[in-house]
Amino acid sequence: MTAQNAFDVSSELINELLRSMRLSGVQYRRIQAGPVFGVSFAAKPGHAYFHFLAAGCATLRLEDGSLYELSAGNAVFIAHGGAHALVSSPQACVQDITDFDAAPLGDSVCAVNASPETPSRTLLFSACMAFELDSLQGLGSLMPALMLIDAGGQRYPGLMPILAVMEREVSSARIGYAGILARLADVVAAMIVRGWVECACGNASGLVAALRDPRLAGALLALHQQPGRDWSVAELAAHCHTSRSVFADRFQATLGIPPLRYVTELRMRLAAQWLTLERLPIEAVALRLGYTSQAAFSRAYKRITGQPPGASRQGLRSPA
Known part of the structure; x- marks a missing residue:
């Protein structure tokens, strides 16, 4: 089998796996925050969290205390729904996302101001969804708990324009936008999974190794x-x-x-x-x-x- 044929086979198989991936119950939040903020997200097994930092900066804090600095254009994908927080600094006090006042923007979409008394500096696009990992036939259990994504980087070409479209859909709230967001969320998740499969480390095991x-x-x-x-x-x-x-x-x-x-x-x-x-x-x-x-x-x-x-x-x- 030639190298090109091998690539074709693997590409077809990845296509087949991604077509079977299921997202459901997607909830979107457009989160604005001032210079000081702290937003926590509870553990949700069977779900995935996705956060895209459109403007400003933030620190991601995981349940084990690990810290990751984020800047505009960075995104986070938490495949197994682990508890975490997005804060302005490690010392910032946090409040659960469900405790903030939320302004409904439509079906399953709302706006949250995490710092209502100060001018906004940070803009986050956040989503939580039921992520049917089992449909990936073994890929789900191999996925890391945290994936840090440079949306403008070479690993995820085309991701930034899709995220920009999602942000515009939330902001404009045009008729039918919730359905469009759901479809775009499928595309974003599929692109992230594909990027991980393509760039997984050399000692990949299980289905990742079989794909290659x-x-x-x-x-x-x-x-x-x-x-x-x-x-x-x-x-x-x-x-x-x-x-x-x-x-x-x-x-x-x-x-x-x-x-x-x-x-x-x-x-x-x-x-x-x-x-x-x-x-x-x-x-x-x-x-x-x-x-x-x-x-x-x-x-x-x-x-x-x-x-x-x-x-x-x-x-x-x-x-x-």
Whole structure:
């Protein structure tokens, strides 16, 4: 396989993974602050925080006390929803973001003035969203808790114009802007994940390493494109132009699980999405994933997730 073909395969696989990424329940805040401010954000497992500093400067303080200086054009992506604060200085007192007065700008969008008694010097664009890491089939657990981003840097070309559009949408509040923001948030998150995959450190493991390995990427692409097919290890090895034993050993060494176990886990991750987010009937999900009966699918789902498929759907229902 040539270097260009290897790049094409890996690029297609990344495309397939990013298409399956899910954001939901996005909440936006336009935060203005004066020379002294402190805004804290509580831990939200299953969510991601994104902050873009449009003007001024700030210090990011993590729960462990780590400090990071931010200037205009910097952004922060906290993939696992860890507790943190944005402050004017390490000594600044903080107040939880939910305790500030918020002026609604529309559906799921509001404006916050963190220093109402002083002229504004700092402008932050902030978002919190449910981040479906499981849809990334292993990438989510490998992502660092904190990603510091230079929005104007070479790693994220095109990110700054998108952030500028999001800021204009919030400020202008034109009709339909909440829907546009939701779509742009998907794009921003996908660009950040892609930049991390492309530039991850040389000792990357798991799926990140597999994305760069043409001997595995071909098989992974085939799996993600046809998850309902009755795959054999020999068929997967053929997609990588290698022997069954060499492929199986390399797959296990790189991803930490056998190929067919990966297939099953992929199917159940997709099933969880289709059941909870798309609200598909259980029998339709079973059929789409290649199971000959709903009972066989339910057994596999419970074995991987620890609960029957019906319980996943019920978990999203609001109390009566």
